[in-house]
Amino acid sequence: METPTLLQQIADNWLLVWMGTFFIGVILWVLRPGSRTQYADTANIPFRNEDRPAPRKDADGVARDTKELQS
Template identity: 40%
Template sequence: METYTAMRHFADSWGLLAMTLFFLGVVFFIFRPGAKNAAAQASVIPLKED
């Protein structure tokens, strides 16, 4: 089997599954409880005086 063909079959199956799981993980991380407070605290870091 050629390398290109093997990589394409991998990307069509397991690669797509991995990207989907990564996307869902990022979405869950963004919308988890407590994320709004953490984002609000991180947004004022550049404005703090040393």
Template identity: 45%
Template sequence: METYSFLREMADSWALLLLVIFFVGTWFWAFRPGSRDLHDDAADVVFRHEDTPASEKDDDDNNTPGSEGRS
């Protein structure tokens, strides 16, 4: 059997099967019972050290690009 034919047969059958098994396993791992707390914690990481919202004065003092010369 030629090398190309052999690799093509492996890719068509076994590699596809392995990728499907990997996808289904990853899906079950992400949605397993008890993982909600981990996902909620990861979603709230950006807000972890915010104590108070920014005031309007702080928003006006920001030097954002493109805001020069505007009143």
């Protein structure tokens, strides 16, 4: 076997092992026991202003209450 081909095969194999280990690590990180509350909180971001709508912003980017805008 030629030297570049041998080095190429070694690099390919170690890269595959590293990528597989990284993938398994990411899966374990996502499924860790303490992450459930964090992901539940993130998933509920669109529903945080359930009682009343979020304040609208003017053209200046300043948040105004909807009652101020109506009067």
